[in-house]
Amino acid sequence: MRVEIEVGGRVRVVALEHRGKALVVSLDGIERVVEAAALGGHRWSLRFPDSGAQHAVVVTPGQEPGSVDLLVDGLSIPARLRPAGREAAKASGGPRGAGKVIAPMPGKVVKVLVTVGQQVTARQGVAVIEAMKMENELRAGRDGTVRDVLVAEGALVDAGAPLVVIE
Amino acid sequence: MPEVQLRLVRKVLVANRGEIAVRVIRAARESGLQSVAVFADCDRGARHMRMADEAWPLGGNAPGESYLRIDKIVDAARASGADAVHPGYGFLAENPEFADACESAGLTFIGPSATAIRRMGSKTAAREVAVACGVPVVPGTAAPIPADAPEADVLREADRIGYPLMLKAVAGGGGKGMRVVSRPEDLHGALRAARSEAQTAFGNGAVFVERRLARPRHIEIQLLGDRHGTVVPFVERECSVQRRHQKVLEESPSPSVDPTLRAAIAEAARKVAASVGYSNAGTIEFLLDEDGRFYFLEMNTRLQVEHPITEAVTGVDLVRWQFRLADGERLTLTTADTLVPRGHAIEARIYAEDPDTGFMPSPGRILHLRPPSGPGVRDDGGYDALGEVPIFYDSLVSKLIAWAETREQAVARLRRALAEYEIAGIRTTLPFFQWLLEDRHFLEGHVDTTFLDRTLASRNGQPFAMPTASAEDAAAIVAALQLNGAGPQAPSRPVSAWTRGARLEALR
DSSP: OEEEEEETTEEEEEEEEEETTEEEEEETTEEEEEEEEEEETTEEEEEOTTTOOEEEEEEEEOSSTTEEEEEETTEEEEEEEOOOTTHHHHHTOHHHHTTEEEOSSSEEEEEEOOOTTOEEOTTOEEEEEEETTEEEEEEOSSSEEEEEEOOOTTOEEOTTOEEEEEO | OOOOOOOOOOEEEEOOOHHHHHHHHHHHHHTTOEEEEEEOGGGTTOHHHHHSSEEEEOOOSSGGGTTTOHHHHHHHHHHHTOOEEEOOSSTTTTOHHHHHHHHHTTOEESSSOHHHHHHHHSHHHHHHHHHHTTOOBOSBOSSOBOTTSOHHHHHHHHHHHOSSEEEEEEEEETTEEEEEEOSGGGHHHHHHHHHHHHHHHHSOOOEEEEEOOSSOEEEEEEEEEOTTSOEEEOOOEEEEEEETTEEEEEEESOTTOOHHHHHHHHHHHHHHHHHTTOOEEEEEEEEEOTTSOEEEEEEEOSOOTTHHHHHHHHOOOHHHHHHHHHTTOOOOOOHHHHSSOOSEEEEEEEESEEGGGTSEEOOEEOOEEEOOOSTTEEEEEOOOTTOEEOSSSOOEEEEEEEEESSHHHHHHHHHHHHHHOEEESSOOSHHHHHHHTTOHHHHTTOOOTTHHHHHHHTTTTOOSOOOOHHHHHHHHHHHHHHHTTOSSSOOOOTTOOHHHHHHHHHHO
């Protein structure tokens, strides 16, 4: 099994192979024996027998499909599977995806600042979401025309919900 | 002097949620009192509810339909047979009508009298009290400026006081309705914004003008008062590490206060509180300028978020004392107990906010939780593992307090505890604190209220904590194992079938 995984913004090539009882991991082409134990409840224990280094790892699902959030020795490290080849461009959204303004967290839409047909410039505020007593202005990712406003003021939205479409 | 009531508290309703409700329930249990929790719909099953002896529903979610509803809380107290109410902090804690409503319903309000809340809750009235006690105040307007006062009047007041200045909501708190004005031409916009924010947040658009000190420290004095006229001040807390006027880290004692200054500030605070017959717990906030002069800022007529650091350096349980004082007991503490710090304590406020995206709120389900422990560490948390941090309330998840013999050792202990803290499922300010505790200015104790915002602005968005190469290797390997379905169970998040999709991808 060989996968490409984006870890902390860097692409790592990981191949896993069971040789007898040992797990041999090839990480960016370098082979190492690894002791990995899934402890249940999202917890893993990982040890590199060559150096003795050990890490307490917690792995939970990320916000997007194919992504996970890792906690390694208490530090958060996001990771994302890189789909191979042509699929990559589609999955990551490409230039079309950039036109959607997405709710970064669950909250209440307190203001919609644009209307359909309006011209907007990149970084212009398009909506205000309130969560945990704080108001956060969400901005356009690009220049363009507002094609769709998908939420009304007062609506409760989940993380990842599209709010405004810009073309 | 108010008459002493012989009405002993036996069962207390905690009109709050999260970590402070947990803290009060713990003190109630240790004091042999029954505890009653109240909960909004989204808090059914929350930690504070599960810890109490009884729990009564308020219905609704947003504060205005739940924890701010005086009628529902008084009804819950009646239904449960509680004889007292502890308000915690925030929500109704500084609302004199709530204190009145409790008293009229025959419930002991665990806090100061409604009269004291009214008097000291208005920033301008409180300033007058301080002036009458001979305590210096920051130069500013003597009376509130009504929301409809002409702008020319405000401009005249501003010219008299001098720039730079602060516009502040009379009823304010937590940085809301507060604006810095550097030049007269900026006054118009700032006044409009401050009035509108004050109106929205507190239902009162009145503001006042105060001179802005250059780089002040925020120092505060905890007080306890009994109903027999005694008020005892405690060792100061240093609360200068603030992000946008919100405290994020506090310590006691302050690195900039010596015993002489301590005695002077403590006596000023005691005098102000005693002059209004203050009883129960309260805190007076001061600004300390670069020359060591201090100015009265305001009084908080309640228990503070950061009270545990005072408990750590004095050994006094402030919440248990709140219960005793509400019963009419006399204070037996002396300044020898309360004004001589034993060691040093630091508190880090762990918020559900992502420091790497400009402190964006990060509510949601906590999928994994392991708080730190060990010598000198106290974790005042409000959530259980698998608990949900709702979007409706403030984002405080936990307060991590480290105590040690010296400041240096307390910093080392807090660092150690932060590294032990595991929270997954939501983002928190843990990495921010790991960065802050390495900052040279912080380590040298050179902080003022502008320190954190200045330092954060100069960082240019670098990540707050950098994992080691070995940790990144481990992350890549476990991610590959997990996405390959090698785990004992796929991590489950109810919203998506991501695992299946991811595994299919992985097999291509």
